[in-house]
Amino acid sequence: QSALTQPASVSASPGQSITISCTGTSSDVGSYNFVSWYQQHPGKAPKLMIYEVSKRPSGVSDRFSGSKSGNTASLTISGLQAEDESDYYCWSYGGSATFSVFGTGTKVTVL
Amino acid sequence: QVQLVESGGGVVQPGGSLRLSCAASGFTFTGHGMHWVRQAPGKGLEWVTFIRYDGTTKFYADSVKGRFTISRDNSRNTLYLQMSRLSAEDTAVYYCARDGNGYNFDYWGQGTRVTVSS
Numbered sequence: 534q535s536a537l538t539q540p541a542s543v544s545a546s547p548g549q550s551i552t553i554s555c556t557g558t559s560s561d562v563g564s565y566n567f568v569s570w571y572q573q574h575p576g577k578a579p580k581l582m583i584y585e586v587s588k589r590p591s592g593v594s595d596r597f598s599g600s601k602s603g604n605t606a607s608l609t610i611s612g613l614q615a616e617d618e619s620d621y622y623c624w625s626y627g628g629s630a631t632f633s634v635f636g637t638g639t640k641v642t643v644l
Numbered sequence: 645q646v647q648l649v650e651s652g653g654g655v656v657q658p659g660g661s662l663r664l665s666c667a668a669s670g671f672t673f674t675g676h677g678m679h680w681v682r683q684a685p686g687k688g689l690e691w692v693t694f695i696r697y698d699g700t701t702k703f704y705a706d707s708v709k710g711r712f713t714i715s716r717d718n719s720r721n722t723l724y725l726q727m728s729r730l731s732a733e734d735t736a737v738y739y740c741a742r743d744g745n746g747y748n749f750d751y752w753g754q755g756t757r758v759t760v761s762s
Contacts, residue, residue: 536688567747571689578739578752579681579689585746622689626747632703633679633747638688 537562537623537636544642550611553639555623556604561634563604567626570599570608572619579622583608610641618643646670646751648740653756660730660760666723666740666753673721674698677743680714680725682736683755690736693725694743707733730760 538556545551555562555570562568568586571579581590583599586606596611606625610617623636652664666678680692693714694703702714713726723740737755744750 565747569748571749573689578754579749580752581744581748581750584744584748584750590750624689624691624748629703632694633691633705635681635689635691 535634537625537634539621539623539636539639541637542640542642544644545613546644547613547615549613550609551613551641553608553610553621553623553641555606555608555625555636557606557625557634558604561625561627561631562601562606564628565626566601568599568601568606569624570597571622571624573622574619582621613643615643617641646742648742648751648753650738650740650753650756653738653758655759655761656730657762658731658760661726661728662730662758664725664727664738664740664756664758666725668721668723668740668742671742673716674718676745678714678716678723679741679743679749680723681739681741681749681752682734682758683739684733684736687736692738695723727758730758732760734758735760 570583573579586601587599598609621639647669649667679694695714711729715724739755740753741749742751
C-alpha cells in the first residue's frame with residue numbers, strides 16, 4: 534500500500550493558477566475513476582474538494598477542478614486566493630486488494 | 645446537518661488497547677459505509693479501515709491488520725474502532741469519515757487524539 538506521489542510544495546501569487554499532480558499506478562489511479570482531493574487547514578479536519586476525478590461537491594468553488602490521465606491525477610486551482618493556502622491530499626480507490634491509498638500531501642503557499 | 649463526533653482517545657501504554665467511538669447524526673447511518681483515517685503528528689493522512697453500510701464487509705490497511713477491528717451499531721448510529729497491541733507508531737489523530745457512496749470521504753469528524761507512550 535504505497536502512498537500516491539505528490540509534490541511536497543507548490544507556490545504561486547494571488548490570481549495565478551497552480552496544478553498539483555498525484556501519481557499512482559495501474560492498480561489504483563490508472564484503473565479507477567474514484568480519485569478524490571482533500572483540503573486540510575492546520576489543526577482542522579480535511580474537506581472534500583473533488584470526487585470521482587472531476588466532480589465538485591456542492592459549495593466548493595468552481596476555481597477547483599480535477600482531471601486524470603493514465604496513472605496521474607491532477608488538481609488545478611485557478612485564480613489563487615489567500616484562503617487556498619493549505620495542505621492538499623489526493624486519494625484513490627485501489628480495488629479489493631489495496632482498497633484505499635492517500636497521496637503524500639502538497640503544501641500550497643500563496644505568495 | 646451531518647455530524648460525526650469521535651470520542652475515546654487518550655494516552656495508552658505500548659501494548660495496550662483502546663476503543664474509539666464515532667457518533668453519527670443528521671443522515672441515514674445505514675445508508676453509508678464508514679472509514680477511519682489517522683494522521684500522525686506532522687505527517688500526512690493514512691487510511692486505516694472501512695466498513696460497509698451493513699457491516700458485512702471490512703477492509704484494513706496492512707499497518708493495522710490483525711490489531712484493529714472496525715464495527716458499527718446501526719441501532720445506535722455509532723461507529724467503533726477497537727485498537728489493540730498499540731505501539732508508538734499508532735500515535736495520531738483519528739478521524740471517522742462518511743463514505744459518499746462513490747468511494748470518497750464526504751464528511752469528517754473533528755478527530756480524537758491517541759497517544760501511545762509509557
